[in-house]
Amino acid sequence: NLKKAKIDDIVRHSLSIFEDEYKQKRIEVRLDRVIDHFVMVDESQIEQVIINLIKNAIEAVETANSKRIDVKLSLSRYYVHIDISDYGPGVDKDARKMLFVPFFTTKREGSGIGLALSRQIMLSHGGSLEYIDKEEKTTFRCSIKRALAF
Template structure:
């Protein structure tokens, strides 16, 4: 599978680099110190990678019940409130109907929304007119929750890859958040999709 191939490639690359540092002739104490520091850093990187892989492959089965979308969004907004204090970012959430209901594991969907909102907030860092909106809506038998922002967006090439486990465009990112979020939606027989028009509208849509 592509996930197994990705895991093998990353581990092979890091282990070869670490092994290479072990084989470099050491001419001074500084060389030894630098080599050990490099090995330590890559070892920690491998541990973080393996932890992320374990998280991705060990999601529990959803405990499904009826969840009011408005109450869900209110709860997530309250949780995220401290993150927007003094940020200069306008954060707004709405729901088309206070009676709009989904069948879902509330905690798992909360985690998806929190991850998407945090990603949007990070993308808007330093932008003077940053806006994030979370909206619940429906048509006929389908319910949607959409997280949108007006940040720099995602280039078309990356947009095709952002849901691949361990792919990331963020420095220091694990590349696991969006992959986990999509997996959670698939476990709910739903979808998670994205579209982006830079500095105009980037949207992640949960479809139930």
């Protein structure tokens, strides 16, 4: 169900769902560079992806020294990028290869379907979901095709 939507509105709404949890767990959330750009998406599906990534980031920083999540929006020639980063313990090297495999999980609770489904949603929108390896933080990047003209 594709329709024209503002990407920053989708991101802001997804972040707002967890406001009480951020306060309760004393997690700092930073939204960098709000962009006023439209995309053609199924808004509820893209929100589902962002919510899943934020939930994972919250779980990652719960016991970390730096309880911070960064969300950054950026544009490239053909895509809008949403980077969701946390400063938790990171992803084990062996687990990185399996991140998007259905039913693979490193958590005690959970089905291991979240990242696999999120990637499938992004692919169905002509975009991508990727893990970006950086030493100091864990970053997942959602890329959605830019709506170049309406």
